[in-house]
Amino acid sequence: MTTVETATGAAQTMVLNMGPQHPSTHGVLRILLELDGEIVVKAVPDLGYLHTGIEKSCESKTYSQAITLTDRMDYLAPLSNNLAYCLAVEKLLGLEVPKRAQYIRVLLTELTRIGSHLVWLGTHAIDLGAMSVFLYCFREREEILNIFELVSGQRMMTSYFRIGGLALDPPGGWLGHVERVIKALPGRIDEYETLLTQNRIWISRTKGIGYISGEDAIALSMTGPTLRAAGVGYDNRKHFPYSSYEEFEFEVPTRSDSDCYARYLIRIAEMRESVKIVRQAMGKIPAEGPIRADAPGIIPPQREKMKTEMEALIYHFKIFTEGFSPPPGEAYVTIESPRGELGAFIASDGSPKPLRAHFRSPSFVNLQALPKLIMGRPIADVIACIGTIDIVLGEVDR
Amino acid sequence: MTEIAGQDTTLVTGRLREWNAAAVESVSEFRGEITIVVPPSLLRAALAFCRGDAALQFNLLSDIVCVDHFPIEPRFEVNYHLTSIPRRDKLRIRARISGDDPVLDSATSVWPGANWMEREVFDLFGVRFAGHPDLRRILLPDDWQGHPLRKDYPVEGYR
Numbered sequence: 001m002t003t004v005e006t007a008t009g010a011a012q013t014m015v016l017n018m019g020p021q022h023p024s025t026h027g028v029l030r031i032l033l034e035l036d037g038e039i040v041v042k043a044v045p046d047l048g049y050l051h052t053g054i055e056k057s058c059e060s061k062t063y064s065q066a067i068t069l070t071d072r073m074d075y076l077a078p079l080s081n082n083l084a085y086c087l088a089v090e091k092l093l094g095l096e097v098p099k100r101a102q103y104i105r106v107l108l109t110e111l112t113r114i115g116s117h118l119v120w121l122g123t124h125a126i127d128l129g130a131m132s133v134f135l136y137c138f139r140e141r142e143e144i145l146n147i148f149e150l151v152s153g154q155r156m157m158t159s160y161f162r163i164g165g166l167a168l169d170p171p172g173g174w175l176g177h178v179e180r181v182i183k184a185l186p187g188r189i190d191e192y193e194t195l196l197t198q199n200r201i202w203i204s205r206t207k208g209i210g211y212i213s214g215e216d217a218i219a220l221s222m223t224g225p226t227l228r229a230a231g232v233g234y235d236n237r238k239h240f241p242y243s244s245y246e247e248f249e250f251e252v253p254t255r256s257d258s259d260c261y262a263r264y265l266i267r268i269a270e271m272r273e274s275v276k277i278v279r280q281a282m283g284k285i286p287a288e289g290p291i292r293a294d295a296p297g298i299i300p301p302q303r304e305k306m307k308t309e310m311e312a313l314i315y316h317f318k319i320f321t322e323g324f325s326p327p328p329g330e331a332y333v334t335i336e337s338p339r340g341e342l343g344a345f346i347a348s349d350g351s352p353k354p355l356r357a358h359f360r361s362p363s364f365v366n367l368q369a370l371p372k373l374i375m376g377r378p379i380a381d382v383i384a385c386i387g388t389i390d391i392v393l394g395e396v397d398r
Numbered sequence: 399m400t401e402i403a404g405q406d407t408t409l410v411t412g413r414l415r416e417w418n419a420a421a422v423e424s425v426s427e428f429r430g431e432i433t434i435v436v437p438p439s440l441l442r443a444a445l446a447f448c449r450g451d452a453a454l455q456f457n458l459l460s461d462i463v464c465v466d467h468f469p470i471e472p473r474f475e476v477n478y479h480l481t482s483i484p485r486r487d488k489l490r491i492r493a494r495i496s497g498d499d500p501v502l503d504s505a506t507s508v509w510p511g512a513n514w515m516e517r518e519v520f521d522l523f524g525v526r527f528a529g530h531p532d533l534r535r536i537l538l539p540d541d542w543q544g545h546p547l548r549k550d551y552p553v554e555g556y557r
Contacts, residue, residue, distance in 0.1 A: 221511030360461035
């Protein structure tokens with residue numbers, strides 16, 4: 001068990017154990033806080049309560065089987081995890097994914113971003129005492145989850161992206177549902193803003209709190225909205241485009257104040273940008289076309305072909321019994337998940353199972369900055385700062 | 399899949415060789431990703447050079463990943479994934495170390511953000527980092543026996 005050595009050694013301080021069962025830690029984060037009155041003088045985060053050994057499990061699964069494990073890391077953005085993993089394996093294989101599948105991937109990951117930011121906004125607001133925002137946010141998130149259910153059959157652990165493309169063709173008319181949700185969203189985001197942006201309590205709980213300079217944030221490897229709120233416009237979708245993001249027009253919102261309020265405004269702006277990207281993707285997705293790469297032996301054959309073609313039957317059998325073997329080597333792919341830079345590192349030794357699968361989870365790395373954000377601040381700000389980093393403990397501990 | 403724009407093997411290896419001819423043990427490229435193997439003794443200095451050099455500007459340490467090649471020696475390879483935000487470039491720096499006494503110099507003095515990444519590698523692989531300010535287990539309990547991501551640690555049935 002982690003203990004804290006008191007920093008000052010003075011009789012004035014006390015050690016407070018926050019978590020792992022504490023609603024504002026968004027899961028099972030434990031922080032040992034040394035307090036001088038109400039002021040934090042030392043903070044030691046203690047992780048691992050949700051460690052499930054996903055990386056070790058990946059090593060005993062075939063490349064296709066491991067997809068279902070990736071959903072369970074960041075359970076608020078499962079499709080982003082699917083995407084990072086699939087892109088890494090596709091890079092290893094040298095597979096080209098059809099444009100139609102790429103656009104659908106972009107559309108769904110942007111909806112994931114909106115959904116994830118909505119959960120963040122709702123829970124962050126409830127932490128700071130604004131109850132009603134939570135209810136509105138979850139109302140809209142439900143609509144987005146309905147779209148995921150429509151295309152994949154699952155609301156959360158979709159495993160919809162597969163190596164080389166998608167699991168199945170989206171049902172006819174699905175874009176109509178997307179259109180309905182997307183049409184309503186900007187107005188709904190305006191509603192949240194009327195509740196919070198000028199709200200005096202919200203401003204006094206978030207403005208000037210949790211400051212970190214852009215330089216310090218880069219040195220601590222912070223990425224995502226937290227880094228962009230510190231004035232650094234680093235976004236993997238712009239810097240290292242993947243899945244045809246270079247064909248989309250969108251802004252990367254940045255701010256320079258780098259406090260909890262700035263991070264709130266960044267995420268609100270990002271939701272609006274995501275709506276724009278979803279709109280563009282809807283216009284780009286061709287009505288017809290393949291959703292999987294043409295790679296026999298790696299991509300499962302179509303059901304009809306299996307009934308008429310010998311090769312298809314053999315490939316189907318081989319893919320689901322022994323899997324496929326990428327060439328030896330490693331691939332590291334980073335994408336912009338709602339929380340920041342999500343990296344997938346896959347090393348292959350030429351066998352059907354990965355030699356090593358590693359996920360660079362943005363929550364884990366960003367959480368490292370927490371002690372810096374809350375040092376010398378009252379304990380109430382700790383709640384605001386945990387919320388503003390936007391961690392998902394499933395991804396921190398993996 | 400998009401190739402990383404602006405990757406230039408010659409620039410990075412050239413700069414590193416100029417700085418110290420012994421720093422580049424080997425260079426390889428696979429699927430557009432450059433890997434430079436550096437001797438463990440020069441690792442920390444090479445990382446500091448990549449970060450500080452005006453022509454390279456690898457200012458972000460994206461990740462540290464360890465791979466266990468058991469039973470091949472040197473057994474562990476530790477990969478440092480660097481990103482240059484201004485130059486939009488990526489690089490992998492790799493150090494190979496033996497399984498007998500796996501120690502590397504800590505990169506925490508170059509990037510404070512290496513702290514938890516190195517603790518994770520230490521926790522799951524048992525690779526130690528000399529000069530790390532707080533080298534404790536991070537994901538597993540403090541009294542855990544063994545390092546689970548090593549290849550000789552079974553998926554189940556060990557304890």
